[in-house]
Amino acid sequence: MRNLAIICAALVVAAAGCSAPQKGPLGSEGNPINMAFVPSLETGHITASADVLSGEIEKRTGYKIKVSVPVSYAAVIEAMGGGRVDVAWFAPLSYVLAHDKVGAEPLLITERDKQTNYFGIVLVRKDSGIKRLEDLKGKRFAFGDPLSTSGTLYPKTLLKNHGVDPDKDLQSIFSGGHDKAIIALYNKQVDACSCYGGYFQDARDRVKNTIPDVKDKTVILAKTDKIPNDNVSVRKDLPADVREKLKSALLDISASPEGKKMLLEVADIYGLQPTTDEVYDSVRKAVEGSGIELEKAVRGEGPKRKAPAKKP
Numbered sequence: 001m002r003n004l005a006i007i008c009a010a011l012v013v014a015a016a017g018c019s020a021p022q023k024g025p026l027g028s029e030g031n032p033i034n035m036a037f038v039p040s041l042e043t044g045h046i047t048a049s050a051d052v053l054s055g056e057i058e059k060r061t062g063y064k065i066k067v068s069v070p071v072s073y074a075a076v077i078e079a080m081g082g083g084r085v086d087v088a089w090f091a092p093l094s095y096v097l098a099h100d101k102v103g104a105e106p107l108l109i110t111e112r113d114k115q116t117n118y119f120g121i122v123l124v125r126k127d128s129g130i131k132r133l134e135d136l137k138g139k140r141f142a143f144g145d146p147l148s149t150s151g152t153l154y155p156k157t158l159l160k161n162h163g164v165d166p167d168k169d170l171q172s173i174f175s176g177g178h179d180k181a182i183i184a185l186y187n188k189q190v191d192a193c194s195c196y197g198g199y200f201q202d203a204r205d206r207v208k209n210t211i212p213d214v215k216d217k218t219v220i221l222a223k224t225d226k227i228p229n230d231n232v233s234v235r236k237d238l239p240a241d242v243r244e245k246l247k248s249a250l251l252d253i254s255a256s257p258e259g260k261k262m263l264l265e266v267a268d269i270y271g272l273q274p275t276t277d278e279v280y281d282s283v284r285k286a287v288e289g290s291g292i293e294l295e296k297a298v299r300g301e302g303p304k305r306k307a308p309a310k311k312p
Contacts, residue, residue, distance in 0.1 A: 027063030
């Protein structure tokens with residue numbers, strides 16, 4: 001009996017040693033808050049800037065923050081739905097889909113140029129001879145990510161309103177990001193592209209370090225309707241005390257000169273304001289009339305990302 005007791009005790013100790021370690025409370029070293037940024041611009045740049053920002057959030061909240069930049073807008077939504085992302089910086093269309101599909105809830109809307117809205121733009125090269133949207137029929141066109149509001153949704157609506165069917169009249173591709181679309185245009189791999197625009201700056205300003213004359217070589221052909229800015233959202237079951245602490249920290253950061261600089265580095269963000277889901281109803285209306293099949297878009301189905309070859 002004594003030997004049996006010793007064996008049983010040994011088995012209990014062994015089982016305890018083999019059991020999975022406890023993660024700890026959310027925000028701890030073993031269970032950090034996962035914060036994701038959509039890949040709207042060059043991933044390495046976003047990651048480096050976001051790491052600095054996350055450090056400031058950690059100082060103000062005491063939470064450990066882990067930053068990631070998943071491969072696509074759809075990947076961020078999927079990760080949030082699976083509980084692998086707690087906080088996400090969503091573009092408007094990806095937020096609407098995340099809200100409808102996985103219950104994402106908005107905390108803050110971004111501010112740029114003292115505005116909480118922006119628009120999409122269609123760019124062409126100055127030497128292209130293209131003067132109107134109607135001239136794009138039969139041309140090569142680069143959209144951004146399939147779930148980009150200013151890079152895909154609103155430009156497609158704009159084109160349709162001018163008699164250009166994006167799916168039938170264009171040789172279109174998804175470039176995977178605003179910067180990639182602009183680079184394809186600059187290199188004459190496409191004849192036109194769409195990206196985000198602003199009241200004082202647009203997506204071209206984010207590639208000027210590598211292409212200094214990008215604004216000299218390209219011109220805005222058209223602008224879309226206004227779009228509500230991107231936002232900071234949380235998963236639906238994130239504890240209320242955690243979301244309020246994060247919200248307070250981000251507002252505090254956006255109010256300080258140092259914090260404003262960090263937000264500018266991440267994604268040209270000048271400030272943050274509280275927001276609600278209703279702000280994005282105009283995006284939902286745009287989806288209804290766009291012809292975009294969101295279920296396919298979120299799975300990444302659509303034109304290939306590789307740009308077509310340059311015309312001889």
